[in-house]
Amino acid sequence: xxxxxxxxxxxxxxxxxxxxxxxxxxxxxxxxxxxxxxxxxxxxxxxxxxxxxxxxxxxxxxxxxxxxxxxxxxxxxxxxxxxxxxxxxxxxxxxxxxxxxxxxxxxxxxxxxxxxxxxxxxxxxxxxxxxxxxxxxxxxxxxxxxxxxxxxxxxxxxxxxxxxxxxxxxxxxxxxxxxxxxxxxxxxxxxxxxxxxxxxxxxxxxxxxxxxxxxxxxxx
Numbered sequence: 261x262x263x264x265x266x267x268x269x270x271x272x273x274x275x276x277x278x279x280x281x282x283x284x285x286x287x288x289x290x291x292x293x294x295x296x297x298x299x300x301x302x303x304x305x306x307x308x309x310x311x312x313x314x315x316x317x318x319x320x321x322x323x324x325x326x327x328x329x330x331x332x333x334x335x336x337x338x339x340x341x342x343x344x345x346x347x348x349x350x351x352x353x354x355x356x357x358x359x360x361x362x363x364x365x366x367x368x369x370x371x372x373x374x375x376x377x378x379x380x381x382x383x384x385x386x387x388x389x390x391x392x393x394x395x396x397x398x399x400x401x402x403x404x405x406x407x408x409x410x411x412x413x414x415x416x417x418x419x420x421x422x423x424x425x426x427x428x429x430x431x432x433x434x435x436x437x438x439x440x441x442x443x444x445x446x447x448x449x450x451x452x453x454x455x456x457x458x459x460x461x462x463x464x465x466x467x468x469x470x471x472x473x474x475x476x477x478x479x480x
Contacts, residue, residue, distance in 0.1 A: 264366065265366045266304070267304070267307070267308065267311075267313075268331070268332075268335050268365070268366055269294070270290065270294075270301075270304050270305070270308060271308070271313060271314075271324070271328055271331055271332040271335065272332050272335050272336055272339075272365075273290060273293055273294060274290065274314065274322060274324055274328075274332065275324060275329065275332040275333065275336060276293075277289050277290065277293065278323065278324065283323070284320060284321040284322065284323050285321050285322050285323070286320075286321040287301045287302050287305060287321065287322070289321075290305070290322075305322045308322070308328065309322070312325055312327055312328070313325055313327060313328035313331065314328050334370070335365050335366070336365075337373065338364065338365040338368045338373045339361045339362065339364070339365040340361075341368075341373050341376050341377050341380070342357075342360070342361035342364035342365060342368065342376070343357050343358060343361040344380050345376050345379070345380055346360055346361060347426075348380055348426035348429065348430075349379075349380060349426065349429065349430055349433065375439060375440070377420075378419065378420035378421070378439040379420075379421060379429075379433065379438060379439055380421070380429060404419045404420070404475040404476065404477060405475065405476055406471070406472045406473075406474065406475060406476075407443065407445075407455070407457065407466075407471045407472070407474040407475070407476055408455065408468050408471040408472040408474075409472075410445040410448060410455075410476070411445065411448055412445055412446070412447060412448045413444070413445065414444065414445045414448075415442065415443065415444035415445070416442070416443060416444075416476030416477055417440065417441070417442050417443070417476060417477050418437060418438065418439045418440060418441050418442075418443060418474060418475070418476055419439060419475045419476055419477045420439055420475050421433075421437065421439070421473055421474060421475070422473055422475060423473045428470065428473060429473075431470070432470065432473065432474065435459070435462075435464055436459045436460055436462060436464070437459055437474050441459055441460065442459075443457055443458065443459045443474070443476060444457070444458045445457060445458075446458050446463055452467065452468045452469075453467075453468070454466060454467050454468075455467075455468070455471050457471065
């Protein structure tokens with residue numbers, strides 16, 4: 261019997277070959293891409309069809325059902341989040357990160373994926389425009405405020421980090437500014453002067469630029 265990982269590999273490859281799930285994919289295309297025999301592909305596609313994840317017509321090919329496309333998109337999202345975390349935060353080269361992310365994508369929970377995504381920050385580009393998770397949903401960010409805008413005595417919980425510079429993200433994480441943690445403004449100044457922020461048991465001085473990369477959910 262095929263493993264869940266194997267099923268998911270087929271779904272994500274059908275998604276890739278079909279143009280985000282809209283086109284028909286021939287079994288010969290899957291065979292070439294995945295390096296498996298046509299007979300094995302046909303057997304798996306039939307299994308996926310029986311499970312309601314693809315629509316399969318013999319001699320024509322397979323199309324993802326709505327449920328199959330949703331699952332494939334979710335797997336691909338986890339792969340992309342893991343890949344970004346491994347390259348941007350863990351300094352892993354892209355080839356190794358891709359291989360590791362292929363393992364992560366099958367076993368990462370939705371909750372862990374959300375937390376990782378918030379840690380590395382929302383990012384929309386040509387490679388991840390398919391992301392539809394909460395931190396990429398503009399509506400979900402309404403009410404979130406840059407830490408730099410907090411007044412003295414203000415407090416909140418870190419919602420996400422937002423920056424294109426991986427080094428700055430790593431610096432903030434190393435200082436303890438991780439989504440889900442509570443922070444409070446000990447001392448705030450106008451302009452570009454440093455803000456004294458308490459996170460956990462530590463009081464840390466942050467300049468305006470760094471503090472503006474931390475978005476919080478208001479707690480008061």
